[in-house]
Amino acid sequence: MRRPILEANNLCVAFNGVKAADGASIAIHDGEFLAIIGPNGSGKTTLLNICTGYIRPVSGSVLLDGNDITRLSPRAIARRGVARAFQIPQLFSAQRVIDNMMLALAATDGLWSVVRPLETAKRREEAMALLGLVGLDGDADRISSTLPEGHRKLLDIAVALALKPRLLLLDEPTSGVSALERFPLMEALMSALRQRRITALFVEHDMDVVARYASRVLVWNAGNIMAEGRPDEVFGNAQVRERVVGVA
Amino acid sequence: MRIILTAAAVLTLAVLPVAAPWLQFVLTLAIAKGFAALGVAVLLRAGLISIGHAMFFAASAYGVAFLAHAGINDLGLLLVLSVLVAALTGAIAGAFLVRYRAIFFAMLNLAVSMVFYALCAKLYGVTGGTDGMPVPIPAVFGIIFAEPAFKSVLFYLSLALMVLVGLAVQRYLDSPLGHALSAVHTNEIRLEYLGIPVWAVLLIAYVISAALAGLGGAISAFAIGRVVPDFAFWTASGHLVLIAVLGGIGGVPGAFIGALFLELLHSAAVTVTDAWNLIVGMALIIVIMFMPQGIYGLFARKEASSP
Incomplete structure (x- = not known):
């Protein structure tokens, strides 16, 4: 088993009573291209905000290479090799x-x-x-x-x-990109990630992109992980198809 | 083209006092204020308006007076030490002030500078109160000049410093740190995510801007021969912001152009009417309304559009 580059354990955070993370734990391993999918408002971007130090969880921890980075600033985390691309550039x-x-x-x-x-x-x-x-x-x-x-x-x-970076967090990398440019962009991105040995975690709504490029998919719903696995396994899950893919 | 224009402008400034000796004092003061306005303009790049930079102008001027009274009698040494006094004051005030933005930054700068002004005005036994402190004529490389000759030396030294310091500041603005400073204005979040400490970028800029204001204050102290608390008064700080905006923050020459324009306009206006503020105010309205990039913006635009 490859070692996890980033681990988030038992994360809890809520906004006005709405739980964006409710005891969820995730791990991303070296060389992975992990996709996070889920309905709008389910807390996917919040997860990226927590992992990059922009939001501090009420409880839980984030470890980078086994070191606790939960209380570090975005600057300090960036200097440890974690980069981020935003939903709104x-x-x-x-x-x-x-x-x-x-x-x-x-x-x-x-x-x-x-x-x-x-x-x-x-x-x-x-x-x-x-x-x-x-x-x-x-x-x-x-x-x-x-x-x-x-x-x-x-x-x-x-x-x-x-x-x-060693770890790249991408928030909806293909949103706003035209349909014609979407797959060429992903091909170029994947090639760059492989060449530079960058591990990546990406939040995405385009299921074609997820199915084609993700090495593992994690379904985030109401602050928790609903399903996790290879793209074909996850998309074969009836509950995911009904509650997430249908509305994603 | 830019080099030729700059060289021609500096040369013109150098010969002007020969043709009209009364201009020497006006131009020396204009260059001094240009340095201080350049300090303000540096911070304006980050979107921060300081209405308190006269404090550093005055800190350095008082530094000259105190150091001269302590027995230091060399122009170069006095200039360096007094600029260091301003930079140190800037580092102390900046460490606290650069955490704030927008109106809070402007008002806190104003508040700190007014505390400094009050200290200068009220500590009569130390600063001479509102009477201020005299600044004796220092030696220049061991040579003691008579007052008119010293004032000429001071003018040409200021002119040389304007070119050298101007080039150094341009170098800083072109550096990664200078670009990071401009980036603070547009996107602090991205800077943080690049791993760039915004606080340190701003503190460095603040210290540089305080040192520039200090250089202006030291030159003014030598030119006027006395320092008074009014150097630190809030209207003096407002005047520096006005010069920076008038000249334009698009480039280093803007601050000096603004200072020269305002000082020459003021000198001309007082010969016409007692209500010289009216003329200066009208000129400012015209510049601000029709030249939003300042006077330097006009030159820069012409240069950009020329083939």
């Missing part, structure tokens, strides 16, 4: 696409230099390679706020990849 909207990328690269290899400029030939080349991966190399010098929503989403993913 989180970009530096007034800056160029390439600057978004280069700042993410600089965050890992030389933020504190006040003498060297952000834009170096090496950094630009690396940023362009990542932008090429998501098909945004032609938009490098555009101000990121002028990008269409789908492309902003792609940039958000590229920014997360630029952090060279």
Whole structure:
């Protein structure tokens, strides 16, 4: 059995009495591509928020490589190799696409230099390679706020990849991306994850994407895990088909 | 093109006092205020408005006066030490203030600066109260100049510092830290998720901006020959914000352009009418309404549109 890179144990959190996590536990192992599916409002994004330190659970713990990170800030968790792409892209909207990328690269290899400029030939080349991966190399010098929503989403993913993470958390990576671009994006993403040996956890509503790419699926419902297993096993579960897939 | 324009502007400033000697004092003060406004403009990049930066301007000016009274009599040493005083004051105040945003940041800066002003005005035995403290003419590399010659040295030194410090600040703004500073304005959440400590990015910017205000204060202290509590008064802080916005925060030259424009306009307006504030106010309304990017924004736009 591969060791878990991330474990969340007995998580409990509620908002105004609505339970987003109700004693749930999950584990993601090295090299996995774990999909989390479930109805809207079931607490999937909350789980990502807890795992990245944005929300602290009322009880329970989150372990990264066996070390407790439950009380750490998003910054401290990011510096331990956990990157995140958001459901609503989180970009530096007034800056160029390439600057978004280069700042993410600089965050890992030389933020504190006040003498060297952000834009170096090496950094630009690396940023362009990542932008090429998501098909945004032609938009490098555009101000990121002028990008269409789908492309902003792609940039958000590229920014997360630029952090060279060991674990990548993706919140609905294909939402807002056109149907034509969806599978090419996933192919590129999967290729990047495999090449860079990145483990990933992704929340997704597109069941075709989940069925095709996830190595394991976890069904989240009302703050708890309803089902878990390989995609064919999970989608073969009548209860999941009725209560989740039908409404997802 | 930008280098040629900048060189021409600096050269023009250098020869202006030769043609009109009365301008030397005005230009020295304008450059001094330009440094302080540049400090304010640095923070504006992060979307933070400080209505208290005159405190650092005054801290450095008082630093010059105290150090001179303590027997330090070298222009270079006094400048360096007084800027360090401002930077240290900035580090202490900034450690607390950079945790706040928007109106809270602006008001807390104002409040702290007014405490500083009150101390300067009320501690008569230490600071001379509202009479202030005299600043003697220091030696320059061991040479003691008469007042007119010293003022000329001070002007050309300020001009040289404007270029050198301006280039250094531009370098900082182009660095990853400078970009992170601008990013604070647009998305703090993403910065945190990049593993970048927003608090440290802002504190560094705050210390740099305090040091810039301090450099302006030290030059003003030498130019005027006296420091008074009014250096730290809230209207002086407001004046610095005005200069920064007027000049434009799109680039380093903006702060100096704004300061030169305002000082020259003020000098011209007082010769026309006692109600010089009316002229200055009208000019400001026109600039703010028709040049939202400030005066420098006008130059930058022309340069961007030229083939």
